[in-house]
Amino acid sequence: xxxxxxxxxxxxxxxxxxxxxxxxxxxxxxxxxxxxxxxxxxxxxxxxxxxxxxxxxxxxxxxxxxxxxxxxxxxxxxxxxxxxxxxxxxxxxxxxxxxxxxxxxxxxxxxxxxxxxxxxxxxxxxxxxxxxxxxxxxxxxxxxxxxxxxxxxxxxxxxxxxxxxxxxxxxxxxxxxxxxxxxxxxxxxxxxxxxxxxxxxxx
Numbered sequence: 001x002x003x004x005x006x007x008x009x010x011x012x013x014x015x016x017x018x019x020x021x022x023x024x025x026x027x028x029x030x031x032x033x034x035x036x037x038x039x040x041x042x043x044x045x046x047x048x049x050x051x052x053x054x055x056x057x058x059x060x061x062x063x064x065x066x067x068x069x070x071x072x073x074x075x076x077x078x079x080x081x082x083x084x085x086x087x088x089x090x091x092x093x094x095x096x097x098x099x100x101x102x103x104x105x106x107x108x109x110x111x112x113x114x115x116x117x118x119x120x121x122x123x124x125x126x127x128x129x130x131x132x133x134x135x136x137x138x139x140x141x142x143x144x145x146x147x148x149x150x151x152x153x154x155x156x157x158x159x160x161x162x163x164x165x166x167x168x169x170x171x172x173x174x175x176x177x178x179x180x181x182x183x184x185x186x187x188x189x190x191x192x193x194x195x196x197x198x199x200x201x202x203x
Contacts, residue, residue: 029086030068030176034099035184050198052101053121055094055113063132064089068172071135083172089132093183097127100187105194123194124149132179137170140178144186148193157197161186 063069066088067079085092094112102110111121131143141164149156163182167174 025082027081028083028172030083030172031086032092032096032176032183033180034096035103035180035187050107050122051109051111051120052098052105052107052123052125052194053111053113054098054101054125054127057090057094057113057127057129059089059093059129059132068175069132069134071133080172093129094127096180096183097125097187097190100184101125101191101194104188104191120151122151123197124151125190125194134175134179135167136175137167139167140165140175140182142179142182142186146186146190146193148190148197150197155197157193159189159193161189 062077065079066084067081068083068085070078070080072078091112098110098112102108109121126147126149128145129142130145131141133139133141135141141162143160143162145158145160147156147158163185165178165181165185167178
């Protein structure tokens with residue numbers, strides 16, 4: 001039995017709606033970003049007097065995964081399946097710290113582990129991330145222990161940085177941006193430690 005044009009159009013709309021309901025939700029992927037702020041106290045010619053390698057780093061197992069992990073209570077987290085990191089945090093975090101240090105110290109010879117360029121670096125930065133908390137619509141918080149080691153004589157400086165950044169919006173882009181700002185704060189404190197060690201200050 002033939003259908004009139006109106007019936008045919010309605011049938012196509014129903015089929016399209018059913019097909020849309022059956023489609024899988026789209027995943028979103030995120031990357032951290034560097035602050036790229038030049039330090040006015042650094043040499044203006046950009047010439048490096050030493051080289052720096054960042055990494056390896058350690059992370060809590062709960063956040064060492066592709067999914068974004070949200071804290072929803074004092075003792076509860078949730079994994080957000082459709083919102084993921086574009087690359088492993090163990091690679092992203094040292095890369096961002098390295099990019100920040102290059103800006104803050106105004107040096108070019110900064111690499112992120114495990115790049116081979118860092119094998120013979122003058123200074124090695126080790127980072128132990130204690131907490132990497134994400135609370136939607138509230139804040140992003142990173143708590144990290146770090147060690148700056150001078151390779152030539154083994155002299156080291158250690159420190160702890162805790163950075164909390166408010167989330168400007170209730171979305172995942174704002175959350176990731178807040179983590180980037182927190183890493184910038186930690187990077188600045190590491191840069192201060194590198195300057196102190198390079199100047200020959202006591203441990």
